[in-house]
Amino acid sequence: MFDGLRDKLDEFREDADEAVEEAEDSEDSSEEAVEADVQSESADDVDAEAAEEAAEDAAGEPEPDEASGSGFAGKARSLVGDRAFVIDEESLDGLLEELEIALLSSDVEVEVTREIKDRVRDSLVGEKKHWRESKEDLVVDALHDALVDVLEVDGFDFDSYVQDAEKPVVVVFTGVNGVGKTTSIAKIAERLENQGLSSVMANGDTYRAGANQQIQEHAEALDKKVIVREQGSDPTSVIYDAVEHAEANDVDVVLGDTAGRLHTSDDLMKQLEKIERVVEPDLTLFVDEAVAGQDAVERAREFDSAAEIDGVVLTKADADAQGGAAISISHVTGKPIVFLGTGQGYSDLEEFDAEELVDRLLERGG
Ligand SMILES: Nc1nc2c(ncn2[C@@H]2O[C@H](COP(=O)(O)OP(=O)(O)OP(=O)(O)O)[C@@H](O)[C@H]2O)c(=O)[nH]1
Ligand SMILES: [Mg+2]
Structure with missing residues (x-):
């Protein structure tokens, strides 16, 4: 899952590790002053800004970049424990560009890419203290936090929502053709069963020939009741x-x-609006395939405007090397990813967890 993106992030991280130097190695005397100053204070009240001012005083002149008003003092400084680390501005810009290319080429949305880049930059640029174990953690943590931040949106926990809500809980699944709606319904029926909850499926796909038979086969395999009507019914x-x-x-x-x-089919989108209006489902889950990348993100937006979605089921994550949809879709739509589909079997459904996904993406050694 998302192997291509993981490899690219791994390369970025290695280059970033190389670019981060311990301030002692720097020829800039002000850096040493920063370090000296930092070491003289207790861990709790070290103030990087004050330290920097002290460094300027010690150096006897303002930093050249500050004089030019760039607000970026030529080097990104970070403190790891009681040691200071720096990345020069040029290296940092190069690194961020590398990160940008890695994300964009993995089909991460442009705005989301910018957000991640900005967060990594903010985290690595000096005025901050990082009480980390090692300089490696510095870069990994910056990237980790940036990714988690864009992946996490205010949402709900499906399992506890369903457990706690008044019954019956009505969940409607929407999305374009062939993305895995029916399969996801079967998987969720199985998941609910494992949690001691009963379910009934309803085939609102009265449009496609063969849809009844398909869902009936799932229902039979899972020993579930399914309500079907003839093709063309409302x-x-x-x-x-x-x-x-x-x-x-x-x-x-x-x-x-x-x-x-x-989403361009007006009649069918109106039909969805009608389901929303009449049935008033408790949850509307938008289903799309991770492999669709930015198309999935765009479609989520379109479907949300016809029948407001509460969350996303991203299927076929097992077949997606790029990960762009998974990284982008929540940040763009403001809706959480609820489940990842990870295969064709009934148990191939994972509850989405942003931290877990990011840990997986940043796993060492590919
Ligand atoms: N590898 C993989 N295949 C999946 C996953 N989810 C669904 N599929 C496959 O995708 C194909 C389409 O799945 P369906 O559930 O029929 O998709 P649908 O959205 O209901 O399709 P329509 O009803 O035609 O719109 C099937 O062959 C599924 O087995 C998944 O998470 N991983
Ligand atoms: Mg279907």
């Missing part, structure tokens, strides 16, 4: 029937499938 009423079935039979969750549609 999908809203199929899902509505399933809600009534759930209410009458104390079923915990209704999983409403919908036909795949292009």
Whole structure:
């Protein structure tokens, strides 16, 4: 999963490690003054800004870059424990450019790439203290925090939401053709079962021939009830029937499938709006495939405007080397990734965890 992106980030990290030097090695006497000053203070009240001023005083003249008003003192300084590290501005710019290329070529959205770059830069540029074990941690942590920051949006935890909500919980799945909506519904039915929750599937895909049979096969394999109607029926009423079935039979969750549609198809998008209006689902999950990259991000935006989405299921992550959609989609849409689909089996569904994904991306040694 996301191997290409992981390799690129690994290269970036190695180059970054090389570019970070311990301040002692620097010929700039002011750097030594910073270090001396830092060492003389206790860990709690070291103030990097004051340290820098002291460094200027010690050097007897202002830093050239500060005089030019760039606000960037020529070197990015970071403190690791009681040692100071620097990256010169040119190296840092080169590194950030390398990071930018790594992200963009992995199909990370432009705005999200900029955000990650800015955060890494802010984190590595001097006025900050990093109480880290090693200089390697300095770069990894900067990148780690930047990635987690863009991946985490305010959201909800699916499992606890469903456990705590009034029953039946109605979940509707939307998205373009063939991305894995029906398969994800089957996987989620299995997951709910494992958590002691019953579910009924509803085939709101009354559009595609063969859709009934497909979902019925899943239902049979999982021993689940499924509500279907003949092709061409109103999908809203199929899902509505399933809600009534759930209410009458104390079923915990209704999983409403919908036909795949292009966001450019007005009629079908109106149909989705109708489902939202009439059924009023508790959750609408947008499903798309990780391999679609920036297209998935764009489609999430479009679907959200027709039938507001609460979260994203990103399928086929197992087949995606780039990771661009996974990195970008939450930051762009403001909606959390709820699950990652990681294969064709019923158990190939992972609850999404930003920290875990980033740790995986930054795993050492590929
Ligand atoms: N490798 C992999 N394949 C998946 C995953 N999820 C779904 N698929 C496969 O993707 C194909 C399409 O899945 P469906 O569930 O039929 O997709 P859909 O969105 O319901 O398609 P339509 O109903 O035609 O819009 C199937 O062959 C699935 O087995 C996944 O996480 N990983
Ligand atoms: Mg389907």
